[in-house]
Amino acid sequence: MSAYLITSVSVVGGPPTDLLIRDGVVAEVGAGLSAPDATVIDGTGLVALPGLVDLHTHLREPGREDAETVESGSRAAAMGGYTAVCAMANTSPVADTAGVVEQVWRLGREAGLVDVQPIGAVTVGLAGERLAELGAMADSAARVRIFSDDGHCVADPLLMRRALEYVKAFDGIIAQHAEEPRLTEGAQMHEGEVSTRLGLIGWPAVAEEAIIARDVLLTEHVGSRLHVCHVSTAGSVEVLRQAKTRGVRVTAEVTPHHLLLTDERAESYDPVFKVNPPLRTAADIAALRAALADGVIDVIATDHAPHAMEDKECEWAYARPGMLGLETALSIALDVLGPEWDLIAERMSRTPARIAGLTGHGVDPAPGVPANLTLIDPSARRTIEPAELASRSRNTPYARMTLPGRIVATFLRGEPTVLDGKAIK
Incomplete structure (x- = not known):
């Protein structure tokens, strides 16, 4: 070597x-x-810095190789300073079986640019109706330990409880996309002054906060592990703060864009600013930044969401939600936090590596x-x-x-x- x-x-x-x-x-x-x-x-x-670790990456392969592949996404990650990424399950076919997660894992090994750790789906086809093969994915060569229906909420409380109970046996984690679907039907952006002015259906903060509160209680009851994806509101921060005070085994992430960009960006009607959860207010950004600094939010995760041109360069209402993030995340962290290198290493490397169980990552050079x-x-x-x-x-x-x-x-x-x-x- x-x-x-x-x-x-x-x-x-x-x-x-x-x-x-x-x-x-x-x-x-x-x-x-x-x-x-x-x-x-x-x-x-x-x-x-210790190589960065992303808990929330969409690599699109299999199924949408026109938007991203494991190889191209791995290259973007390396260019952003990452040495490991966790690949979300909303591929086509969905990563809800041992065969699909092993395919993604092997493609990552073949690319050899970062370690690609697949995240398995919680439910079959992300449909929220019955549990996927959690045990088979955990026992596969990919050794899946985090499961998420990201892009969809596990809205059924009984199903969420069963998932938390199942993964407890091997100290796994359920990573929840917190969105009460009945409160966000037809939503186009954050519900507030800007959405009212633009005449767009709003995505209320309570839709996120209600699911986090419910899942915190379920996690506390079961004694399992919960990870909350892309936290975006000040109210969510307070729910998490209270849960951590009680010792609930919950961790949370925030994206770079939710630390920097507000819902006022929607005034341009440029679909590049359409994301789920939506961009929130300046007050939410202030709460997220404070929570990141004091540890209520554990991790900066990119939610890197590549889309083909036809899925983004269209009318706002028809555009797919999501933004690129891997190649700019460290710059945004530096812009938001300043040169707080130990904090950046903690939130972008050490802690995400520890949550994902990625041995050899998240360790300071020594x-x-x-x-x-x-x-x-x-x-x-x-x-x-x-x-x-x-x-x-x-x-x-x-x-x-x-x-x-x-x-x-x-x-x-x-x-x-x-x-x-x-x-x-």
Whole structure:
């Protein structure tokens, strides 16, 4: 295997030091290291973080390879500084059997750019009527531990209870898309002043908050593990805060776009800003940022949702919800949180790796640990050009925005997937 010597780099915001990567691991850390056989990377001004881990990625394969493939999504992830992603189940066919999750897992291994960990569906076909083969997926080669019908809520409380009970046997997690469907029929955006002004049917905050409250109680009753996807409202934050105070085993994520963009973006009627859950208000953003800082929200997850051109470049009412996120998430985190490197590492690497059970990921660079890491230049600024993204799709809400930070390199088990800001494969 190759050897790399990264000189004068700041590890998670610490003082400059050298990192020697050899045989897939961080071999040495210290000042003045020497390795004649190693490729030298000048890390002056760069920050080394543990490789980022995304708990919420849509890779679209199988079924919608026109929007994304496991390979193209993996490349986008590597370009964003990620070394592992969890692939959501809403593919075609749905990842509700051992065969489909193993297919996604093997495609990830073949691409070799990031570790792809499939998430299995909770219910057959995401239909919310009967449980999928949770045990078979858990016992498969993919070793599925997180299950989600993301894109659909597990609305039936009895079915949700049974799912929580089932996965408790192997310490699995149910990741819920919190949306009471009867309250969001025909919804086009956040319910509030802007939706009233635009004449669009609103998606009320209570539709999210009611499901989270219900599921927290079910999780507490069963003694299982719940993860709440893409939290978007201030009310949800308070439900989660109370649950954590009681010791309920619940974790939660927030997306970059819910930390930055408000529902006022819908005034343009540009479908790139249509997402589920919808963009909320400035007050919600403030509550989400505070919750992220104090740990009520555990993770930044991208909800990377690529769509083919015909599914986005159409009238708002007919556009599919979703935005790209993998290649811009770290920049948004830096913009929102500032250079709080330990907090960024905690929310984007350590904690998501721990939740997903991804051994070898989410570990700060230190002697003997797997060399899964990313190098970022925090002083750089870049303008997002959709045509230059690695994803097959172009539905980024940050087009032509100038964002802080640039990924210089990403390493997966000691081998570079990105060098000098360019993908290796």
